[in-house]
Amino acid sequence: MTPEQSIWFAETFDALVSNVGLALLGKEHTVRLALTAMVAEGHLLLEDAPGTGKTSLAKALAATVQGSHHRIQFTPDLLPSDVTGVTIYDQSTHRFEFHPGPIFASVVLADEINRASPKTQAALLEVMEEGQITVDGVTHPVGRPFMVIATQNPIEQAGTYRLPEAQLDRFLIKTSLGYPDRASTIEILAGAKDRTTNLTPRITTQAVGTMADLAQTVHIDEVVLDYVARLIEATRDDSQTAIGASVRGGLALVRTAKVWAAAAGREYVIPDDVKDLAQPVLAHRLLLDTEAEFAxxxxxxxxxxxxxTTAPPAVRVG
Known part of the structure; x- marks a missing residue:
């Protein structure tokens, strides 16, 4: 990435944040995390109470990048084919035709994902990892950009199926929106309407792909990579964790740090980028031991x- 490209990237990223912020008031940091996940070509897990703006975030992201948006309400009786689509025999043409499911969209909101059965949850694994769906032996790409925003209700756990660690690991970032501050709440109440309907696209979906490719050219020094490696090793060695972050977690931290650096107008990653993203990228990948959970x-x-306790690199990088 050249300095000129980093300036364009940062200006474009800020414009996207501002546009989404028109619909989601007072949540700039969360919006930046969501856009970081999108540009890093990953997925977002939101753990929040109902009514905090999760659907608005998904709709605003799709509208901002001129993409499509689908919402899937996960329920215990939801079938995998309800998500991925189904092949149906057409008597007029005497051929089988594929009818795509709601997973075929730029931004897919998987609402209350932990209410669906493990079999239906597993239907998302292939598309989240590889960006494609296989139905009856035929592969169907979902396009680019593709992002799943899944939600969980942290309060109501009755009738839910806990996401297995293997599936949690597929989410690039986990965060929460939370309730807006009082000033933002008053502004929302004064409008009393869906703010996403008036959003205009700021870039095309093709430009998002360009940003994703550009972000991966951001330089990350070996000393910063060593810092990432020491962090994930520390999660495994900690006395209160049963399972620490995997190598996939370390790769996720590197991918997001590159986007975070480019969004700040830099063509190189600094240790602060890693520190800013360590918790939203790694926390959901840790499995605590029984005593720590009870405590x-x-x-x-x-x-x-x-x-x-893990010292960042002391030398200047970049």
Whole structure:
């Protein structure tokens, strides 16, 4: 990435954040994380109470990049074919035709994903990892960009199926929206309408692909890579974790750090980029041991301690 390209990237990224922010007031940091996941070609997991703006975020992202948006309400009786699509025999043409499911969209909101059966949850694994769906032996690409925003309700756990660690690992970032501050709440109440309907696209879906390719050319020094490696090793060695971050978690941290750096107008990654993203990228990948869970310890607290005790590179990078 050249300095000129990094300036264009940062200006474009800020324009996207501002546009989404017109629909999602007072949530700039979360919007930046969501756009980072999109440009890094990953997926987002939101753990939030109902009514915090999860659907608005998905619709605003799709509208901003001139893409399509589908919402899937996950329920216990949802079948995998309800998500991926189905092949139906057409008597007029005497041929089998594929009818795509709602997964074929730029931004897919998988609402309350943990309410569906494990079999239906597993239907998302291939498309989230490889960007394609295989039905009756035929592969169907979903296009680019493609992003799943899945939600979980942290309060109501009755009748839910906990996401297995293998599937949690497929989500690039996990975060929450939370409730807006009072000033933003008053502004939302004053409008009392869907703010996503008036959003105009800022870039095309092809331009998002260009940004994704460009972000991967951001330089990351070996000392920063060593810092990432020491962080994920520390999550495995911590006494309160049963399973730490995998190599996939380390790769996710590198991918997102490159986008974060480019969004700041830099063509190289600094340790602060890694520190900013360590918790949203790694926390959901940690499995705590039984004693720590009973004691009320959280993965966020463990990562906070690891970030404090793991020294970042002291040399200048970039």
């Amino acid at each position: 009320g310890v959280t993965a966020i607290e463990i990562l906070g301690r690891i970030l404090e």
